Amino acid sequence: INIFTRLNKDILLSLKISLMQSSIVSISDNLNENKDITIHFNHKCQKNEQENILTIREIKNIEEKTGVVERQYQAKEYVNKSNAIYFPVNIFSFESIYFLRNIRMANKEEKLVKYLQIFDENIKDVEEINGEILIKSLDFNQKVPLKIFGYGFIKFFNYICALVSNEANYILIDEIENGLHYKTTKKLIESLIELSRKNNIQMFISTHSLEFLSSVEKVANEKEFKDLGVFNIYRYKENVYCKHYQSEQLKDLLNNGIELRR
Template sequence: MAFYKFFKIVNFKNFKELEVQDFGRINLIVGKNNSGKTALLEALFIHSGAYNPELVVRTYEFRGMNLLSPISIKKSLEFLFYNFDTTRPVELIGKVQTSKGEKHSKIKLEILREDERLKEVSSITFFRQDTPQAPILLGEIQSGLATVFQLSHEEGGEVKKYNLIITANSINLNPPFPAPPFEAIFLPARGSVPLTFEADLFSRLRLENLHEKIISFLKIIEPNLKNIEVLTFGGLPILYGDVGLRTPLPLALLGEGLVKLSKILISIGVAKDGVVLIDEIENGFHYSVMKNVWKAIAKMARECNVQVFASTHSFECIINAHEAFIEEEQYDLKLFRLERIGENIVVIDYDKETLDEAIKANFEVR
């Protein structure tokens, strides 16, 4: 299991420095535009990956930026740093409760410029020495023509370093990074999860007999839904839903709300004992079903022992979340509002009592 208790961000995007603590099972992140809601989710996603510097690039893809060339990736790295100050490293520090106890880990992200550190990187064997790429890449690192973006992971006094090396024509990861300590899935506000990928995730849940639970929750959106199955469309596997018509239909044709909730619940099922991060969770849902959507998310997260982080702009979404958890046996919702004060962003947290008071008094908590 993995359960974030504390998280600190330094020099990352909107954040000069930010500390958040006392997370719950379900965590709702709110705040005005450009307050850093998505950036907080991205920081958690990068930290959860532990050893993979390529996750930084993936966060730009979540925002709809298709970084197709090494040059565009190199340029995007500058945007990672607060005020574009690449002389100071990004630091992501987390305290995570696991089945083996509490773990403290720190990730540092930086662009290497010092000759000594570049020599240290170039001394590592990237390819078999008999390949033509090796001397070319080593020469570009030593001469400063290559950009070396380094992720260092510190835990229990041990530091391990992983490099993303970008030249004019290539992108290289070295050394190979291990699997992350726990599963983390990010559902972006823009774009969509490929249908074939969603079908693959559902197939994994089918093997664990979690599919029936997901189908029962999806009836919140489509009461006529009888079954979901993986069928081929144009030679590719995608999800189909049986709603009592002559033939099953691709899930994508049964409405945005059904597709959105299926992605969330499938992700929670696959990320068992891990983390799911959802940007702009309200998108695709009619307000009238939002309370039951929250109940479904809460039940699925508890059953799969998953911690959920979600951002929203919607006051109705906040109210529905609060009311949904009040009606549950366990109120395990926390709300965190990000607020910009001058150059800094601060976090204000709400538990059951303070959120209830704020909603009744019509205070602005978004």
């Protein structure tokens, strides 16, 4: 959330954001004393519409001041090449059909299938019928719904759809290691690096897995991928800190047992 405002004095702003989305809020009014501002705005994520709440509160001498001013703001469009795509931990709440339609309109089906075959070589085709994604695979006698596949493949499918569709400059993935088998992790990382390079997409990935970080380091080294940064975010007492490591430092950190998951 980017906040633009004109203030008559320096104050501490405490932001409480209910959902981590990308929007710009412009406040041109001068803030009076003893006033908090609460901004309610609707955020449309494909078929689902959610309400986000942003509170700007002045804190002085550790005492909260009273008074609330409410205004309505309209969120920016969710999917735009200048914006970001966010993958939550619960991947089933993410609908990739929008990206599949764009892939088919751009005649990129073969490219999509090629990357899906990295995960499962029996995949032959993907299509949409009556709003449902169907997969053609040698493992079945007929096309079957995506939802009957394993959690790991569904995650892989959604990530690859978004990258091949090339609809955003930024992709954010929360706890990527959940549901992934260690044998498929390397294939996923290779695909993410290759597609993000080709489409000039910057990726932000959170993880608690040392195994995943180790796989990232090995693949990045094999692919000579230097555009990688690791951020260790941790809480100490009442504060949150962040340490930034360059890609060439990651191997040494892992080999020396430095804790990166605090």
